[in-house]
Amino acid sequence: MNSRIYKVITKKVHSIPKLTKKAQTVFNAFIRKRDQNKGCISCGAPVSEAGHYLSAGHYSALRFNEMNTNGQCTRCNCFLSGNLIHYRQGLVKRYGEAKVLMLENSVAIRSVKKWSRFELEAIIEMYKSKE
Numbered sequence: 001m002n003s004r005i006y007k008v009i010t011k012k013v014h015s016i017p018k019l020t021k022k023a024q025t026v027f028n029a030f031i032r033k034r035d036q037n038k039g040c041i042s043c044g045a046p047v048s049e050a051g052h053y054l055s056a057g058h059y060s061a062l063r064f065n066e067m068n069t070n071g072q073c074t075r076c077n078c079f080l081s082g083n084l085i086h087y088r089q090g091l092v093k094r095y096g097e098a099k100v101l102m103l104e105n106s107v108a109i110r111s112v113k114k115w116s117r118f119e120l121e122a123i124i125e126m127y128k129s130k131e
């Protein structure tokens with residue numbers, strides 16, 4: 001059998017939660033790399049994580065939004081639950097008040113997004129190549 005066809009047939013089918021986790025890992029690595037010299041968006045400390053402004057859990061459509069996800073330090077992301085007041089100030093500095101208001105008022109924040117296998121695989125491929 002042609003080895004390429006064999007590879008397609010035997011390609012492991014991952015569950016949606018597994019693919020979501022993998023896509024988030026690859027996406028977060030991209031964000032950390034993108035922001036490594038910018039400092040934590042909330043306090044300016046060295047970046048060690050990728051933190052969401054509007055949480056991925058509550059705003060599923062913004063899970064892989066590049067503006068909604070920025071480099072943060074562990075203290076702000078984990079211990080200060082995102083340090084959101086300072087996060088917003090950092091967003092305004094980086095993107096401008098108008099874009100932050102657009103993000104906060106986008107349709108995406110009112111919709112529940114079910115990420116499909118195809119979308120998640122595309123995200124994994126896209127951000128893998130940006131690493």
Ligand SMILES: [Zn+2]
Nearest residue numbers: 040043073076
């Ligand atoms: Zn911080």
